[in-house]
Amino acid sequence: MAGFGPGNPELLTLKALSALQQADAVFYDNLLDASYLDNYKAEKVYVGKRRGNHAYSQAEINNMLLEAALEGKNVLRLKGGDPLIFGRGIEEYNFLAERNVEVELVPGISSAMAAAADALVSLTARGVSSSLAFVSGHDLDKLIIPRADTLVVYMGASNQKPLAKIMIEQGWDEATPLVVVRNASYKDAETRRYTLRSIQESMNLLPSPAIMIIGWTAAETSQQLIKPAV
Amino acid sequence: MAGFGPGNPELLTLKALSALQQADAVFYDNLLDASYLDNYKAEKVYVGKRRGNHAYSQAEINNMLLEAALEGKNVLRLKGGDPLIFGRGIEEYNFLAERNVEVELVPGISSAMAAAADALVSLTARGVSSSLAFVSGHDLDKLIIPRADTLVVYMGASNQKPLAKIMIEQGWDEATPLVVVRNASYKDAETRRYTLRSIQESMNLLPSPAIMIIGWTAAETSQQLIKPAV
Numbered sequence: 090m091a092g093f094g095p096g097n098p099e100l101l102t103l104k105a106l107s108a109l110q111q112a113d114a115v116f117y118d119n120l121l122d123a124s125y126l127d128n129y130k131a132e133k134v135y136v137g138k139r140r141g142n143h144a145y146s147q148a149e150i151n152n153m154l155l156e157a158a159l160e161g162k163n164v165l166r167l168k169g170g171d172p173l174i175f176g177r178g179i180e181e182y183n184f185l186a187e188r189n190v191e192v193e194l195v196p197g198i199s200s201a202m203a204a205a206a207d208a209l210v211s212l213t214a215r216g217v218s219s220s221l222a223f224v225s226g227h228d229l230d231k232l233i234i235p236r237a238d239t240l241v242v243y244m245g246a247s248n249q250k251p252l253a254k255i256m257i258e259q260g261w262d263e264a265t266p267l268v269v270v271r272n273a274s275y276k277d278a279e280t281r282r283y284t285l286r287s288i289q290e291s292m293n294l295l296p297s298p299a300i301m302i303i304g305w306t307a308a309e310t311s312q313q314l315i316k317p318a319v
Numbered sequence: 320m321a322g323f324g325p326g327n328p329e330l331l332t333l334k335a336l337s338a339l340q341q342a343d344a345v346f347y348d349n350l351l352d353a354s355y356l357d358n359y360k361a362e363k364v365y366v367g368k369r370r371g372n373h374a375y376s377q378a379e380i381n382n383m384l385l386e387a388a389l390e391g392k393n394v395l396r397l398k399g400g401d402p403l404i405f406g407r408g409i410e411e412y413n414f415l416a417e418r419n420v421e422v423e424l425v426p427g428i429s430s431a432m433a434a435a436a437d438a439l440v441s442l443t444a445r446g447v448s449s450s451l452a453f454v455s456g457h458d459l460d461k462l463i464i465p466r467a468d469t470l471v472v473y474m475g476a477s478n479q480k481p482l483a484k485i486m487i488e489q490g491w492d493e494a495t496p497l498v499v500v501r502n503a504s505y506k507d508a509e510t511r512r513y514t515l516r517s518i519q520e521s522m523n524l525l526p527s528p529a530i531m532i533i534g535w536t537a538a539e540t541s542q543q544l545i546k547p548a549v
Binding site for chain 1: 327328331334404407408410424426429432435452453454463466
């Protein structure tokens with residue numbers, strides 16, 4: 090089981106690439122650049138949840154992985170981002186390990202790192218941000234927002250405005266800067282900057298898939314960058 | 320500027336590898352497997368902070384990078400982990416960008432992901448952990464601990480016991496499980512499990528470099544793993 094990273098195949102690790110080259114079967118989900126897999130000989134099975142008609146339940150995915158492994162195939166489960174952050178990699182891992190299937194976990198670049206690099210925003214920064222939290226923004230009813238200096242929101246594209254409102258209600262400064270990155274790691278990545286206040290009135294939001302990076306580090310960096318050259 | 324990842328060269332990204340192959344000069348820091356760089360023709364300059372006699376200040380590193388770039392060299396700044404998490408990558412980035420040096424940021428696998436994979440602990444897990452925070456544990460006086468479901472502590476090896484004590488004082492359940500991973504991503508990676516209570520009496524701590532993963536996800540996973548096979 091390997092993380093593919095945020096989407097751009099250049100962010101695949103050498104270890105994941107090696108697994109891909111050796112695989113007999115690849116079960117993959119929402120990698121936007123899935124045509125990349127055509128370079129490899131393995132049988133490909135799409136088991137993601139975004140394209141509608143091919144949606145499998147988690148139990149079905151587990152069983153498909155198990156069956157392929159029991160057939161003696163070298164199976165690669167390729168997950169977007171990192172398998173252990175906001176995926177359900179551990180459920181698949183546990184299901185297989187409990188059935189005595191040997192599984193190796195290969196980390197991947199998570200979207201937060203790619204979004205930070207695209208937005209030129211450091212996730213931690215000396216004197217500005219010494220803690221960093223990741224949450225999922227797709228279900229605001231269940232969301233508990235940690236008080237970290239920098240907050241990264243995965244899967245929050247449809248909740249950008251209500252999320253900012255909740256954060257202000259919970260005591261975050263309404264002038265707190267934030268940056269939203271769509272298609273992190275891709276050549277067509279887009280970045281927009283707001284504050285917790287301004288995003289609530291914006292007519293110009295980015296649609297999914299988007300990552301939000303919220304905190305003063307988002308502004309500090311840009312202020313430093315517009316300093317005149319020495 | 321590229322992240323090398325947690326140490327094992329197999330976790331280098333394809334993009335970082337390509338930068339390494341094309342570089343005239345590589346400025347690198349604490350990559351434990353630095354002999355890996357011998358495979359590449361670039362001039363290598365160690366600018367890390369752990370080996371004592373070769374310690375450079377941040378200003379000196381900035382200037383060395385600038386000078387090499389102004390000489391027209393293709394310069395790779397290779398940082399352990401990810402350049403934008405608990406490194407000072409953004410300071411180097413800003414210094415160079417303000418001086419009109421073209422810099423590209425390439426994300427890397429951060430130690431948390433590698434430690435999680437080694438410990439078989441998911442950083443988030445459905446029903447157990449929906450938020451994840453990263454802090455640096457090297458200066459407890461300045462530490463503010465976010466209330467995330469899972470807390471990952473970087474650079475906390477020398478503060479394992481006092482950190483657990485502080486967390487209990489701040490209201491964390493003393494039965495909260497935690498796992499410490501030394502040499503994450505390496506073949507000789509070591510993993511030890513405790514609770515916030517038990518680590519305070521342990522005679523068996525791992526020395527630096529170690530990552531701590533604290534939260535119920537650390538236990539849930541291991542409990543599932545010891546279920547009998549079906």
